[in-house]
Amino acid sequence: MTNEDYKLFEANTIAKYGIMPLTGCFLSPIATKALLYLIWKCNSETPGVFDTVKLRPSELCEALGYTKDKNRNFSHNLKKVCDVIQNVMLQPFKICSEDGDKYISFTWIQTMAVDLKNDSMWIRFNTDLGMYFGSELQKSFTVVKLKYLNRLKTSAAVILYPFFCRYAGMGSFNYGVEDLTILLTGDKQCDYKHLKRNYLLPAIEAINTWTDIRVEFIENKKERRVSSLSFSIYSEPGLPELESYMEFHQLKPSEVSAMNYDEDWMGAYRYNMAKQKYELLSVS
DNA sequence: GTACGCACCTACATGCCGTA
DNA sequence: TACGGCATGTAGGTGCGTAC
Numbered sequence: 002m003t004n005e006d007y008k009l010f011e012a013n014t015i016a017k018y019g020i021m022p023l024t025g026c027f028l029s030p031i032a033t034k035a036l037l038y039l040i041w042k043c044n045s046e047t048p049g050v051f052d053t054v055k056l057r058p059s060e061l062c063e064a065l066g067y068t069k070d071k072n073r074n075f076s077h078n079l080k081k082v083c084d085v086i087q088n089v090m091l092q093p094f095k096i097c098s099e100d101g102d103k104y105i106s107f108t109w110i111q112t113m114a115v116d117l118k119n120d121s122m123w124i125r126f127n128t129d130l131g132m133y134f135g136s137e138l139q140k141s142f143t144v145v146k147l148k149y150l151n152r153l154k155t156s157a158a159v160i161l162y163p164f165f166c167r168y169a170g171m172g173s174f175n176y177g178v179e180d181l182t183i184l185l186t187g188d189k190q191c192d193y194k195h196l197k198r199n200y201l202l203p204a205i206e207a208i209n210t211w212t213d214i215r216v217e218f219i220e221n222k223k224e225r226r227v228s229s230l231s232f233s234i235y236s237e238p239g240l241p242e243l244e245s246y247m248e249f250h251q252l253k254p255s256e257v258s259a260m261n262y263d264e265d266w267m268g269a270y271r272y273n274m275a276k277q278k279y280e281l282l283s284v285s
Numbered sequence: 286g287t288a289c290g291c292a293c294c295t296a297c298a299t300g301c302c303g304t305a
Numbered sequence: 306t307a308c309g310g311c312a313t314g315t316a317g318g319t320g321c322g323t324a325c
Binding site for chain 3: 030074077081192194198
């Protein structure tokens with residue numbers, strides 16, 4: 002599997018409103034990333050059709066950043082990830098009309114079968130999922146690279162990275178504080194200071210450090226109250242990419258700014274999703 | 286060598302309060 | 306209304322002994 006394979010195609014509606022609020026209850030970062038991986042895996046094997054997906058639990062575990070290390074906890078994490086998916090089955094997915102008078106509710110996953118001994122699992126998505134995220138995915142979607150998403154740890158960062166990728170092509174855009182509050186907290190009563198300190202700033206710092214985009218924002222005020230935010234999205238390498246680039250060109254940190262960053266180095270490296278770092282390919 | 290269970294630690298999420 | 310400090314509960318990550 003190559004770096005380019007770690008992509009996710011999201012419907013605009015998911016990117017706009019976020020996968021977590023859409024479920025009616027917030028999923029943990031691990032649950033969100035696991036679910037996104039399953040959606041990506043399913044879409045890569047049966048584009049636009051959401052029915053069933055087969056994969057190895059160890060593959061999912063490694064894709065989420067867990068590796069077999071000296072601490073012998075891989076089997077722990079394997080079961081934990083399976084439990085996380087099982088919990089996703091318990092959390093209903095809810096889509097409401099504008100006024101909230103009409104809604105439809107179902108679960109993401111209908112059935113999961115796991116065989117840890119033979120390292121296999123089988124997931125059946127809810128049969129109604131295809132009506133909302135099936136063929137529509139092929140018409141308009143946002144590309145999110147899972148290798149970047151999976152480096153993020155907080156729920157806010159996991160929500161915001163796909164959100165910013167959705168708008169990356171626009172360069173800059175405005176977004177209302179109330180919409181952003183619902184996106185990140187699910188509670189529009191949450192005040193802006195709480196949103197900024199506990200969600201927005203830590204998430205943007207993580208995104209700027211670990212992903213392929215850089216986000217900056219300014220506050221737009223109506224009188225004293227912050228009413229909306231103007232976000233600017235730039236393409237910029239993450240820290241692991243920058244470190245490998247420096248290693249490849251044998252640059253010191255002070256010399257990086259004088260160079261124009263390129264991705265020539267990537268041919269000499271392989272990205273290890275489990276370890277979440279680049280490994281130099283051996284010359285044969 | 287690997288799976289499992291347990292304990293511990295860290296980071297995150299949340300709420301409350303005081304100050305400007 | 307914005308900002309920051311502090312306390313507390315929880316989720317996730319890590320280390321290690323034991324059993325198979």
